[in-house]
Amino acid sequence: DTAVSQTPKYLVTQMGNDKSIKCEQNLGHDTMYWYKQDSKKFLKIMFSYNNKELIINETVPNRFSPKSPDKAHLNLHINSLELGDSAVYFCASSRSESRRSGANVLTFGAGSRLTVL
Amino acid sequence: DQQVKQNSPSLSVQEGRISILNCDYTNSMFDYFLWYKKYPAEGPTFLISISSIKDKNEDGRFTVFLNKSAKHLSLHIVPSQPGDSAVYFCVSTNAGKSTFGDGTTLTVKP
Numbered sequence: 390d391t392a393v394s395q396t397p398k399y400l401v402t403q404m405g406n407d408k409s410i411k412c413e414q415n416l417g418h419d420t421m422y423w424y425k426q427d428s429k430k431f432l433k434i435m436f437s438y439n440n441k442e443l444i445i446n447e448t449v450p451n452r453f454s455p456k457s458p459d460k461a462h463l464n465l466h467i468n469s470l471e472l473g474d475s476a477v478y479f480c481a482s483s484r485s486e487s488r489r490s491g492a493n494v495l496t497f498g499a500g501s502r503l504t505v506l
Numbered sequence: 507d508q509q510v511k512q513n514s515p516s517l518s519v520q521e522g523r524i525s526i527l528n529c530d531y532t533n534s535m536f537d538y539f540l541w542y543k544k545y546p547a548e549g550p551t552f553l554i555s556i557s558s559i560k561d562k563n564e565d566g567r568f569t570v571f572l573n574k575s576a577k578h579l580s581l582h583i584v585p586s587q588p589g590d591s592a593v594y595f596c597v598s599t600n601a602g603k604s605t606f607g608d609g610t611t612l613t614v615k616p
Contacts, residue, residue: 429608430593492540493604495542497550500547
């Protein structure tokens, strides 16, 4: 049973379209994240939610809008897709106790590869 | 401003030998350091961590060393196995925010 699952795994779309990536975790964690891995393989944090509340919002274009309907789900919606949005997007989760006073170990999903043509 | 750097993009070692992966950081406020391993088409998975108040942590074949004065940490894998072939990310955390290095691809040859 997958701990952090993302859908879709692959997404190919045209510039200008709007798309969403969904993420669900069944670990009982209360903090969820979106990371972007670009062509240079850097993993950069985009957003983090704790119990449905946004706690980290890095410098990300406002075309990207995260939505957390409950603490087990964090979806990423991207408007007006651009070529530079092509990347692998990873969802992750952790326990808020470890985030506040520990090593904050993240559990990652398998990634969603987005290709914008 | 890259706060966590892994200067070796790749490393190749023979099975049974020691693999040493290095990482340098700039932010002295980092409180924990972690290593993640990533196989192709999978997400990173946690391997081992160390608190900034320690200088060594060992877990089986994996040992992480921290040199705070040099702002340097390293991961030792001994003995290396072909299944260890993966991308290894060094991660530093501060107040729960994780900063990733750009990864080192380790290849262990049989």
